[in-house]
Amino acid sequence: MEQTNENKKTILIVDDEKPIVDILVYNLEKEGYKTLEANDGLTAVDIALSQKPDLILLDIMLPKMDGLTVCKKVRATLNVPILMLTAKDEEIDKILGLELGADDYITKPFSVRELMARIKANLRKTDARVATNEDSEKGNANKIEVGELQLNLDKFETKVSGEIIDLTIREFEVLKFLASQPGQVVTREVLLEKVWGYEYYGDIRTVDVTVRRIRGKIEKDTANPKILVTKRGVGYYIKNN
Amino acid sequence: MEQTNENKKTILIVDDEKPIVDILVYNLEKEGYKTLEANDGLTAVDIALSQKPDLILLDIMLPKMDGLTVCKKVRATLNVPILMLTAKDEEIDKILGLELGADDYITKPFSVRELMARIKANLRKTDARVATNEDSEKGNANKIEVGELQLNLDKFETKVSGEIIDLTIREFEVLKFLASQPGQVVTREVLLEKVWGYEYYGDIRTVDVTVRRIRGKIEKDTANPKILVTKRGVGYYIKNN
DNA sequence: TATTTTTGTAACAAAATTGTAAAAAAAACT
DNA sequence: AGTTTTTTTTACAATTTTGTTACAAAAATA
Numbered sequence: 001m002e003q004t005n006e007n008k009k010t011i012l013i014v015d016d017e018k019p020i021v022d023i024l025v026y027n028l029e030k031e032g033y034k035t036l037e038a039n040d041g042l043t044a045v046d047i048a049l050s051q052k053p054d055l056i057l058l059d060i061m062l063p064k065m066d067g068l069t070v071c072k073k074v075r076a077t078l079n080v081p082i083l084m085l086t087a088k089d090e091e092i093d094k095i096l097g098l099e100l101g102a103d104d105y106i107t108k109p110f111s112v113r114e115l116m117a118r119i120k121a122n123l124r125k126t127d128a129r130v131a132t133n134e135d136s137e138k139g140n141a142n143k144i145e146v147g148e149l150q151l152n153l154d155k156f157e158t159k160v161s162g163e164i165i166d167l168t169i170r171e172f173e174v175l176k177f178l179a180s181q182p183g184q185v186v187t188r189e190v191l192l193e194k195v196w197g198y199e200y201y202g203d204i205r206t207v208d209v210t211v212r213r214i215r216g217k218i219e220k221d222t223a224n225p226k227i228l229v230t231k232r233g234v235g236y237y238i239k240n241n
Numbered sequence: 242m243e244q245t246n247e248n249k250k251t252i253l254i255v256d257d258e259k260p261i262v263d264i265l266v267y268n269l270e271k272e273g274y275k276t277l278e279a280n281d282g283l284t285a286v287d288i289a290l291s292q293k294p295d296l297i298l299l300d301i302m303l304p305k306m307d308g309l310t311v312c313k314k315v316r317a318t319l320n321v322p323i324l325m326l327t328a329k330d331e332e333i334d335k336i337l338g339l340e341l342g343a344d345d346y347i348t349k350p351f352s353v354r355e356l357m358a359r360i361k362a363n364l365r366k367t368d369a370r371v372a373t374n375e376d377s378e379k380g381n382a383n384k385i386e387v388g389e390l391q392l393n394l395d396k397f398e399t400k401v402s403g404e405i406i407d408l409t410i411r412e413f414e415v416l417k418f419l420a421s422q423p424g425q426v427v428t429r430e431v432l433l434e435k436v437w438g439y440e441y442y443g444d445i446r447t448v449d450v451t452v453r454r455i456r457g458k459i460e461k462d463t464a465n466p467k468i469l470v471t472k473r474g475v476g477y478y479i480k481n482n
Numbered sequence: 483t484a485t486t487t488t489t490g491t492a493a494c495a496a497a498a499t500t501g502t503a504a505a506a507a508a509a510a511c512t
Numbered sequence: 513a514g515t516t517t518t519t520t521t522t523a524c525a526a527t528t529t530t531g532t533t534a535c536a537a538a539a540a541t542a
Binding site: 168169170171202203205206209210213232233 | 528529530531532533538539540
């Protein structure tokens with residue numbers, strides 16, 4: 001709903017019943033998700049591994065390869081949340097085996113509303129994991145210091161010579177990426193991929209503008225930057241002496 | 242509240258179906274629990290009494306001694322939360338009727354997500370009990386203090402500059418979670434998972450509204466919060482200077 | 483020096499985020 | 513049961529951030 005085209009979450013729907021798939025596609029796209037479809041197990045694995053969706057809706061009863069195997073195969077290489085669709089009267093053991101490998105399950109018939117809620121919740125869980133794992137939890141010293149520049153990754157706080165600087169997230173992320181490898185010149189392409197995300201297809205000069213904004217906040221003289229420096233013809237880097 | 246490697250919670254899994262045990266072990270350890278296994282009722286009682294796990298996952302159908310008896314025996318000497326696994330709905334009456342002291346039950350098939358939620362919820366209950374009994378009995382005032390903010394965890398009482406503020410449970414829990422790690426910016430996703438719970442399916446903006454209500458009670462000027470502050474693009478945190 | 487390429491910059495437009503109130507729903511309490 | 517309190521959802525406005533563009537300035541090249 002609030003997602004731009006670039007970072008829509010992708011959901012892979014695996015079901016051989018066309019009308020069900022259609023309903024799911026309609027509702028998911030209305031909610032702002034991008035959808036992929038697979039009508040049998042083999043195709044499902046293919047698409048999952050090549051497209052790397054953010055979540056998989058997986059029916060148990062499938063042609064060519066059953067849901068259990070799909071689940072296993074996908075899980076072997078991808079850590080994507082899998083939400084199983086099960087009919088109520090399917091064999092208990094079969095379901096049980098499957099359920100335990102999946103993150104969540106929902107029995108048919110289900111309400112669209114409930115399904116959407118489950119999807120949201122499962123996607124959120126991934127987001128939360130990424131946020132905490134990457135940043136704190138692992139006991140990493142959550143600070144980066146380069147010369148007069150200090151970044152506190154827990155507080156998202158930036159200091160220059162002890163003075164707190166108010167950066168936006170985008171600015172902070174760029175600075176964080178550069179400061180994590182001081183001296184290393186980073187191209188705009190790499191910055192776009194690492195900070196903006198690999199599927200981002202905006203203008204590359206966006207990087208320049210963001211750098212300019214950061215400089216406006218951390219440099220005394222933006223025309224003669226001492227911290228975030230340009231390597232002409234290549235990109236930008238943080239001076240580390 | 243977060244678990245360090247040394248005091249991981251231990252969970253005893255009692256089930257005679259090897260594949261199920263394996264999957265449970267895998268998922269529980271992924272979530273940071275230590276696991277013990279028992280394949281029959283007799284062994285289960287032995288391990289429970291000697292190892293004193295923090296929680297027991299107990300299947301009803303077991304060789305040598307059935308789950309219900311195991312439950313009784315263990316409960317006779319240990320006050321550990323027991324989560325029963327049942328295959329059929331009819332067995333629920335059995336569990337409830339017999340007053341075995343099982344804390345919770347979950348019917349097969351269940352999802353990993355649901356099981357984890359139940360486990361967490363039951364462990365939380367114990368934590369709460371322990372907190373109130375052990376800490377307050379010893380006279381350790383169970384408090385969090387950050388600047389002008391004081392939380393008394395035993396009394397569920399909040400003070401700002403010495404003045405008692407009346408918060409609801411939800412409000413208190415949010416404030417408590419944030420205040421337990423002042424300065425640390427917490428995303429809405431993490432708050433939802435930690436305060437509302439693993440199984441929560443609601444809207445993420447609920448967090449905003451709760452924060453707003455807390456501010457209405459603890460801040461002089463909600464438009465310029467000095468205690469519970471927004472980190473735009475990330476989440477919320479408690480200012481700790 | 484003139485030309486081309488690259489980078490800096492400001493201004494505007496678009497998009498995303500947050501604050502807020504109020505209605506609806508759910509839970510707790512009589 | 514009905515009533516009150518708490519919580520969630522929803523919608524909208526205000527604000528902030530971000531992206532795009534056009535042009536200027538600087539550096540590199542011929």
